[in-house]
Amino acid sequence: MNHVIDINSVSLPYSRTDIALKLFQASLPGEKLTFRQKEEISFYLQNFAPEIYKAGFKVNKPERKVSLLFSTHPVSLEFSKGKIAGSVRPLIDFQQIVNVNNSVSQLNIGVGAFIYLGKHLGVAAGITRLWTNQILSEPVYLTQQPGGSWNRYSDGGGDFAEWFGQISWSWKWGMIGVFKDRFQWGENYHGANIISDRAPSFPRLRLNLNPARWMEFEYYHGWLQPESIDSAETLTGSGMEVVRVNKYMAANLVTFKPWKYLNLAIGNSIVYDGQIQLAYFIPVLFFKSVDHTLTHGIDNENSQMYFSISSRQIRHLNLYLTLFIDELKISRIRSSEEHNFLGWKAGLKVCDFPLKDLSFILEGTRTLPGTYQHYAPSLTYENDGYNLGQYLRDNSMEIYTSLRYRPLRGLELAAGYTFARHGVDYTYAQGGAITTYPVLDPVAWQMSQVDLTASYSICSNLFFSLGYQYRSTRGDVRYTPPVYLGETSSLVAGLRLGF
Numbered sequence: 001m002n003h004v005i006d007i008n009s010v011s012l013p014y015s016r017t018d019i020a021l022k023l024f025q026a027s028l029p030g031e032k033l034t035f036r037q038k039e040e041i042s043f044y045l046q047n048f049a050p051e052i053y054k055a056g057f058k059v060n061k062p063e064r065k066v067s068l069l070f071s072t073h074p075v076s077l078e079f080s081k082g083k084i085a086g087s088v089r090p091l092i093d094f095q096q097i098v099n100v101n102n103s104v105s106q107l108n109i110g111v112g113a114f115i116y117l118g119k120h121l122g123v124a125a126g127i128t129r130l131w132t133n134q135i136l137s138e139p140v141y142l143t144q145q146p147g148g149s150w151n152r153y154s155d156g157g158g159d160f161a162e163w164f165g166q167i168s169w170s171w172k173w174g175m176i177g178v179f180k181d182r183f184q185w186g187e188n189y190h191g192a193n194i195i196s197d198r199a200p201s202f203p204r205l206r207l208n209l210n211p212a213r214w215m216e217f218e219y220y221h222g223w224l225q226p227e228s229i230d231s232a233e234t235l236t237g238s239g240m241e242v243v244r245v246n247k248y249m250a251a252n253l254v255t256f257k258p259w260k261y262l263n264l265a266i267g268n269s270i271v272y273d274g275q276i277q278l279a280y281f282i283p284v285l286f287f288k289s290v291d292h293t294l295t296h297g298i299d300n301e302n303s304q305m306y307f308s309i310s311s312r313q314i315r316h317l318n319l320y321l322t323l324f325i326d327e328l329k330i331s332r333i334r335s336s337e338e339h340n341f342l343g344w345k346a347g348l349k350v351c352d353f354p355l356k357d358l359s360f361i362l363e364g365t366r367t368l369p370g371t372y373q374h375y376a377p378s379l380t381y382e383n384d385g386y387n388l389g390q391y392l393r394d395n396s397m398e399i400y401t402s403l404r405y406r407p408l409r410g411l412e413l414a415a416g417y418t419f420a421r422h423g424v425d426y427t428y429a430q431g432g433a434i435t436t437y438p439v440l441d442p443v444a445w446q447m448s449q450v451d452l453t454a455s456y457s458i459c460s461n462l463f464f465s466l467g468y469q470y471r472s473t474r475g476d477v478r479y480t481p482p483v484y485l486g487e488t489s490s491l492v493a494g495l496r497l498g499f
Contacts, residue, residue, distance in 0.1 A: 001312050001351045004033065008255050010265045010308050010322075011218055012184040012192075016114070017170075020051035034356050039409035047074045047460035050085040054116045074461035075497055086115030089461065091128055092497040097469075099490040102483040106132040112164070112499045122177075125165035126499070133157040134483055137198070139385040142393070142422055142445060142479045144191055146182070147386040148200050149225075156482070164201055174209040179220075185253060185267075186345065187310050187320035189361050190400040190418070191391050193345045194267075194306045194324055195251075199386035200225065207283055216255040219283035224249055224271070225384040227377065245273050245378040250280035250287055253306075265308040272301045273378040302326075302379040316353040321346045324389065326371045326381075338435045343367035343390060347400075361402040369395040369437050373428040395423035397440060410457035418449040422479060445475035453492075465494040 005022045007014075014022075026033070027041045045052070049071075067081040077088040093108035112126025130148065135158045137145035148160030168177025180203045186194035204222035211217075226247035251269030258264065270280065270287035279290050288303035305328075310320040326341035333340070347363030371394040372381045387393050402416040422445040426437050453467035469490045473480050483490075 001316055001318050001349070002032070003261065003312075003315055006261055006312075008216055008257075008263050009310060010185065010187055010255060010263060011253060015175075016048060017051050017054070020045070020048035023048065024052075034352070036357055036406060036409055043409055043457070044460050049078055050080065050087050050114070050116060053080045053085040054119065073459040075459065076461070083118045084115065086113065088113040089499050090497060091126075091499060092495070094496075095492070095494045097483060097490050097492050099483065099488045101488075102134075104132065104134045104136065104481075104483045106130065106136070120169055120171060121167075122170065123165075123167050125163075127161060127163050129159060129161040131157070131159045134481065136481045136483070138481075139382075139387070140478055141481055142391065142396075142420070142447070143481065144196075144198060144391045146200075147198055147384070149384060162201060168206075173211050174207070176207050177205075179204055179206050185251075186306070186322045186324075187308055187347075188322070188345060188363065189347065189349065189402070190363050190398070191365075193322055193343050193365060193367065193390035194308075195388050196391060198391050199383040199388050202383050205281075214257045216257075217252070217283070218254075219252040220250070221281055222249045222251075223247075224382075226273070227380075227382070227385050246276070247271065247273050247378060248276060248280070252283055252285075259313065261312040263308075263310045265310075266306070268303065268305045270301050270303045271374075271379050271381060273376075302374045302376070302381065304381070316351050318349040318351075320348070324367075324371065332435065339368050339439065340435070341368060341371040341394075343371045343394070345390070357406045359404045361400070361404075363398075363400045365390060365392070365396075365398040365400075367392065367394045367396050368439055369423065369426050370428050370434040373434075375428050392420055392422055393425075395426065395440060397421050412453075412455050414451070414453045414455075416449075416451040416453075418447070418451075420447045421445070422475075443475065445479045446473070447480075448472045461498045463494075463496045463498070465492075465496075467492045 004026050023041055023045050068079045070077050079086055089112055091108065091110040091112065095106045097104040108128055108130040110126055110128030114124035116122050134156050135150060136143055137147045139147065148162060150158040150160050152158045164181050166177055166179040166181065168175050180201050182197035182201045184192040184195060184197050186192035202222050202224050204220040206220045209217040224247040226244045249269060249271045251267060253265055253267035255263050255265040268287055270291060277294060279294060280287060291301040305325040306323060308322045310318065312318050322345045324343040328340045332338045345365045349359060349361045351359040367390055372387050372389045373394060374380050381388050392398055398420040400418050402414060404412055404414045406412050421440055421443050423440040424442060424444050426434050428434050450470045451467060453465055455463060455465035457463050469492050471484050472487045473484055477485060
């Protein structure tokens, strides 16, 4: 936003190599940065020693005479020898929420490792397990807490474990690999509306290409965890065996950069069941028209399209808009009685203006009824029961605003406000009238939340936070974890030793 580096933020997370490259570019002499920004760049570059070693960046860092080193900044075991470099890092993530009537403790522990074998091959793997005395991320809850396949306790608590990993081959202008991770598609500062990272991770074949400065391309084919049972294959009685319907997802996203600091993205995806289709492994296709050829009108697919624009052309300002389309008919656009299946998110961020190290965010989201639904249970826009899109699901709206100040290296003071509404969960039946149902009328659930938070980075992968949260929730109690029912004032403390 200060025109020091140019990024494409429609797809997250960034690779470690890309982050290291951008930090290195920003650290070059002549860049106009504040004193705090220069300190933070040097601070966080220490987190990317394997990438620096791999790429051969020349930074002001002493030569290491040993190939194996336990580091406290970041907390890790790092190794390098010849063309091999890597790191082993722990994860300890603890959060405590305390109010007058309730208390929630969450502890997530794990370990992860990554290694670069030369300049092209990268491998990463890890496992985490989360324990909590009160589950905050059921599929029905309207929260941004990460979901999982819970082992539920009788007292309302639970735990789940999650593996993640990747093996990838990269070259100067591209990468291909097999991944199992959480990721996001869609410009946002408060929850993506194309693909969010709330649903559990799923394995996927992934391709990224950057053949020219004016274009980027991303594709994946994923294996989703279905909820639907295949009644024809499931055995009942004493030899009961549950067989679930196979469920897959293919998606592509191409970003055009006609001018510097302007990104225009367009993509489409398809959720399908049954047998795996080789046609959906062709990255550049428009998948809905392919389905018409493959199935001859039989409904065993659920397709989507999306558009995104992000402009950082005005210094200190980021303007963005993302549109998610599940179904669009021209006749409904001007109709007062029907609506299409759409969701959009728009916002802005002002950074370092009018004061240095101060930023302001304003973001709005609106999703019409039926957008993330499908009348066939095996084709829902979900993984393991969790919606893949915006965390409020369809028939909802949200306004989010935040003011953040970073006076010192590693210290952030933030104040935020969120107002959200969710309407009735209409039933989407084949041939039904969901396109005529009113939007957010009646309102089934409403939430207002104020957050005051202070966080500090002790080292480049160790963070501490302390905050106050006021929350008022009204409506259907199914959508809210017990700790947040009614009006609550909570102290929230967290400590994260991350990867």
